[in-house]
Amino acid sequence: MEAFFRHLYETTGVNFSIFYDRRNEINFLRGLVVSFELMGITLLGSLAIGVAGAWLNGSRFRLVRWLVRGYVQVLRNTPPLIQLYFFFFALGGILSIVGANGRPVPLVNNFAWACIGLSAVAGAFNIEIFRAGIEAVPRSIRDAATALGLSRVKAFFLVILPLAFRLCLPALNNNLVNLLKSTTLAYAIGVPEVLYVSAQIWSDEFNATEMMIVVLVVYAGITTAFIGLMQMLERRLKVPGYGA
Amino acid sequence: MSAFLLGLTAAAAPQTATAPGESVFATLLRWTPLIARGFALNLAISFLAMAIGTVAGVALGLARISLMAPVRGGAWITVQFFRNAPWLALLFFCVYALPHHISLFGVRLVVPDWTKATLGLALPVMANVAEIVRGAIQGIPNTQWQAARAVGLNRFLTLRLVILPQCIKPCVPPWMNWYAILTMATPLASIVGVAEAVQLTSEALVAEARYELLMPMYLYLLVWFFIYCYPIALWTERLEKKYGVIQ
Numbered sequence: 001m002e003a004f005f006r007h008l009y010e011t012t013g014v015n016f017s018i019f020y021d022r023r024n025e026i027n028f029l030r031g032l033v034v035s036f037e038l039m040g041i042t043l044l045g046s047l048a049i050g051v052a053g054a055w056l057n058g059s060r061f062r063l064v065r066w067l068v069r070g071y072v073q074v075l076r077n078t079p080p081l082i083q084l085y086f087f088f089f090a091l092g093g094i095l096s097i098v099g100a101n102g103r104p105v106p107l108v109n110n111f112a113w114a115c116i117g118l119s120a121v122a123g124a125f126n127i128e129i130f131r132a133g134i135e136a137v138p139r140s141i142r143d144a145a146t147a148l149g150l151s152r153v154k155a156f157f158l159v160i161l162p163l164a165f166r167l168c169l170p171a172l173n174n175n176l177v178n179l180l181k182s183t184t185l186a187y188a189i190g191v192p193e194v195l196y197v198s199a200q201i202w203s204d205e206f207n208a209t210e211m212m213i214v215v216l217v218v219y220a221g222i223t224t225a226f227i228g229l230m231q232m233l234e235r236r237l238k239v240p241g242y243g244a
Numbered sequence: 245m246s247a248f249l250l251g252l253t254a255a256a257a258p259q260t261a262t263a264p265g266e267s268v269f270a271t272l273l274r275w276t277p278l279i280a281r282g283f284a285l286n287l288a289i290s291f292l293a294m295a296i297g298t299v300a301g302v303a304l305g306l307a308r309i310s311l312m313a314p315v316r317g318g319a320w321i322t323v324q325f326f327r328n329a330p331w332l333a334l335l336f337f338c339v340y341a342l343p344h345h346i347s348l349f350g351v352r353l354v355v356p357d358w359t360k361a362t363l364g365l366a367l368p369v370m371a372n373v374a375e376i377v378r379g380a381i382q383g384i385p386n387t388q389w390q391a392a393r394a395v396g397l398n399r400f401l402t403l404r405l406v407i408l409p410q411c412i413k414p415c416v417p418p419w420m421n422w423y424a425i426l427t428m429a430t431p432l433a434s435i436v437g438v439a440e441a442v443q444l445t446s447e448a449l450v451a452e453a454r455y456e457l458l459m460p461m462y463l464y465l466l467v468w469f470f471i472y473c474y475p476i477a478l479w480t481e482r483l484e485k486k487y488g489v490i491q
Contacts, residue, residue, distance in 0.1 A: 077473040078466045079428040081435075082442060086466065090459035177328070184330040188435050195333060208340040215333050216325075223328040 015207035018214065024201050031197030032218070034111070038183045038193055039222075042118045046179060049123025054130035054164075055156060068127065075124035081185055084117040088189045114186035122179040129175060133168030134160060166237045173230040177223055184219075194218060268460045275448045275461075282441035283468055289362050289440065290427045296366040297426075298419070301373025306403070308378045319374070326371035331364075331429050338364030339436045358440075361433040369426055376418045380411035417484040424476050428469065441465060 005019040018024045056068045075083070088110055096104040108116075137160050145155035165172075187195045198215050202208040307319035326334070338360045345354045384407055392402040434442040445465050449457060 073474065073477070074470065077424070077428075077470050077477055079431045079442075079469050081431040082462060082465050082469065085442070086459070086462040090462050093455065093458050181328070181330040184332040185432075187332060195330070195336070199336075202340075209337075212333065212337040212340060216329050216337065219330055219333060220325060220328050227328075 014210060015205060016210050016214065017205045017207055018201065018211075021205075024205070027197050027201060028194070028214075031192055031194045034191065035183055035193040038111070038114060038118070038186060038191070039180050041115045042122060042179055042183065043176060045115060045119030046122035046126050046176075049119060050126025050130050051161065053123065053127030054134055054161075057127065057131055058134075058156075072124045072127050075121050076128075080117070080121045080182060081188055083121065084114065084185055084189055087117045088113045110189045111186075111191050114183075114189060114191045118179065118182055118185065122175060122182070125175045125178075126172065129168050129171045130161075130164060132171070133164035136167045137163045163239070166239050167242060169230075169234050169237065173227065173234070176230070177226060180223060180226060181219065268457065271452065271454075271457060272460060272464050275445075278444050278448060279441055279465070279468070282439065282444035285358065285438070285440040286427070286430045286433075287472075289358060289365065289430050289433060289438075290423070293362045293365040293369060293430075294423050294426055296362070297369025298373050300366065300370040302377055304370055304374035305377030305381070308374060309381055311399070323371045323374050326367050327375070329368065331368055332432050332435065334367050335361060335364040335432055335436055338367075357436065358433065358438045361436055361438050365426060365429060365433070369422060372422050373419065376415050376422075377411065380415045381407060383414060384410055413487050417480050417487060420476060420480040420483065424473050424480070427473060427476075441468065 002020040005016045009015045009017070009020070018028045053068050053072070056064050059065055092106055092108055092110075092113055095107045141159060141163065142155070145159045150158065183193060184195045186193050187199070190196070195215055198211040202211040304319055304322060307315050308323065310316050310319070339357065342360045342363070343355060345352055347353075388406055388410070389402060392406045397405065430440065431442040433440055434446070437443070442465065445461055449461055
């Protein structure tokens with residue numbers, strides 16, 4: 001395969017350098033690993049924030065409900081890129097301790113801020129999605145859980161949340177695919193994910209178009225695989241009597 | 245472009261010579277005209293990209309329901325590709341792959357960066373509008389098509405006179421939703437070098453070189469976008485309740 005791409009470059013000038021150049025290949029694969037780490041962590045983080053927010057949204061205290069709704073509205077109506085800059089430059093600048101040689105050392109590195117920022121935004125959307133799913137659970141089921149003597153916590157985690165999860169799965173899948181795509185935003189704060197290392201490669205080898213095609217194909221592959229997985233999940237978790 | 249930036253920093257220079265004890269609010273107020281100009285470019289990019297994306301998206305949506313299989317298939321591939329591609333990657337692709345200048349009849353027209361960024365942002369909008377239009381058309385009951393056939397309308401006239409006018413109302417809430425998403429994606433253009441609000445804010449911070457301004461400046465930008473996008477979100481919610489949800 002290496003010989004084919006080298007031959008392609010020599011004859012047509014189409015330069016897919018990551019296939020025949022060992023150093024480029026290793027850098028690209030490292031970037032892929034970082035991208036996958038970002039995707040995994042933000043997926044789990046945003047789901048956790050979504051469940052926590054949906055739970056707090058049903059709280060007795062008006063202040064808690066108001067805070068959750070405020071969080072959702074602020075994070076949904078402000079650009080994710082500026083939020084990332086705010087977290088990394090502004091908050092990150094404050095959260096630094098004096099290091100060994102007297103210069104300030106940041107406590108949270110850029111990968112962590114990217115995870116926090118991206119999970120926060122996707123979590124806000126997930127809170128809305130879970131809220132819609134919870135509202136779609138019939139009242140009779142809630143009453144039945146109370147009649148069985150389940151406490152609010154047990155009813156939520158054993159009865160309502162599993163049903164709500166199944167009902168809102170299509171919208172949730174949509175949001176999770178958007179989350180996967182939004183991991184490219186970490187480029188802006190210097191996280192070495194796929195787009196960032198591709199930019200480094202194309203600035204070395206002057207093959208921007210080819211690298212862009214590779215990146216787009218990689219993301220098309222990742223999202224297709226993820227959507228396929230989610231559709232398998234949807235089929236297995238289908239609630240009889242609901243949905244088309 | 246570099247001349248513009250030089251001019252900007254030159255304009256910024258005498259302003260930074262003011263008292264170092266100036267309050268944060270006064271500094272924000274002083275930089276507001278520049279940020280407002282950048283924000284206006286953000287809005288211009290969002291309007292243009294939405295317009296281009298909507299027109300192309302309606303055409304693509306109609307291609308998705310075409311009677312000819314190759315047209316349908318090609319439209320499906322296009323929609324899937326642009327819906328599943330990261331917006332930043334598409335932006336990079338447009339900025340690097342589109343020509344720097346075009347020569348028409350001997351006249352050399354430089355294609356500015358913000359134009360390429362607008363096109364790059366219009367592509368995913370086009371794919372998503374195509375899905376909205378297709379969903380709306382498929383939500384129209386079959387009886388409408390049958391009645392139109394009974395009256396003697398061909399497919400083109402049916403679409404133009406019967407189906408599409410009924411599709412406009414249900415399309416509006418998701419369309420407005422995508423406009424909000426697009427507006428919040430316009431800061432991505434700053435990564436490819438367009439001098440819009442985020443880029444100008446960064447340059448203002450560099451010109452001021454004051455550590456305590458980082459948080460207020462970025463908060464200020466967030467507030468600008470929030471004030472613009474939150475009413476749109478509220479309006480969209482109200483329209484959703486009125487017209488029903490399409491997805």
